[in-house]
Amino acid sequence: MYLREHDLIRKVLSLGLPENDFVIAGSGPLLAHDLRWEVGDIDVVARGAAWERALTLGEPEDAPFGDGVRRVLLFDDRVEVLNGWFPDIWTVDELIDGAEVIDGLRFAALDNVRVWKTLLGRSKDHLDVKLINEYLESVAH
Numbered sequence: 001m002y003l004r005e006h007d008l009i010r011k012v013l014s015l016g017l018p019e020n021d022f023v024i025a026g027s028g029p030l031l032a033h034d035l036r037w038e039v040g041d042i043d044v045v046a047r048g049a050a051w052e053r054a055l056t057l058g059e060p061e062d063a064p065f066g067d068g069v070r071r072v073l074l075f076d077d078r079v080e081v082l083n084g085w086f087p088d089i090w091t092v093d094e095l096i097d098g099a100e101v102i103d104g105l106r107f108a109a110l111d112n113v114r115v116w117k118t119l120l121g122r123s124k125d126h127l128d129v130k131l132i133n134e135y136l137e138s139v140a141h
Contacts, residue, residue, distance in 0.1 A: 003032060003103040008042040011075050012105075015057065021050035022106065023099040025085050025116075027128065029107040032100070035131045041078045045085045045108075047092045054081035086116055110136060 003009055009031075012024065026043030030036040046054055054060075058072040060083075069084035085095055090112065099106035114132045117125035 003105070006031065006037075008039065008078060009105070011079050012042055012044055015044075015053065015074070015079070015081070017044070017046060017050040017053055017081075018048070019104070019106070021048045021096065022046040022081075023096045023108050024105060025082075025095065025108040025113075026080075027113075029100070029110055029113045030128055030131065032102040032105070032107040033110065033135060035135055036128070041080060043085070044079065044081045045092055045095050046081050046083060047096060051081070051083050057081075086119070089115065 004013065008028075009024075023045050024032070024042060025045050026041065027036060027039040028042050031039050044050075044054075054072045058074055060070040060072050063069040063071040063080075063082050063084070066084050066087045069082055069087060071080050071082045073080055084092055085108075095108055095112065096106060098109055098112070100109055101107075110132050114129055117128045117132070
């Protein structure tokens with residue numbers, strides 16, 4: 001299946017966010033690298049016009065990770081648009097500008113995904129870190 005045909009990616013595309021002003025984070029990059037096809041939700045980190053667009057689609061609320069980070073929950077909480085992502089580590093600009101473009105969409109770099117999944121330390125994150133490490137090792141050789 002093509003990445004843009006995935007149900008959650010189609011939902012993100014339907015939002016009409018300016019492509020240079022957002023990055024898909026969370027487990028989305030694992031989806032993009034075909035490391036996981038089943039993801040429960042998609043996290044989108046937005047700036048500028050993309051964040052302004054998100055504010056027209058739903059009511060912002062405080063996000064669980066990072067002081068001052070706000071989020072808009074859409075599609076029964078399956079798409080989360082945020083104005084920050086672990087702000088003590090990265091700025092939104094760093095995440096977006098350092099993204100990998102896959103199938104025309106910006107995805108957070110796997111090195112960054114590994115960092116936040118290690119910090120979160122949930123059981124699903126341990127498996128994701130293992131998958132990322134194996135993938136990065138395979139492409140390095």
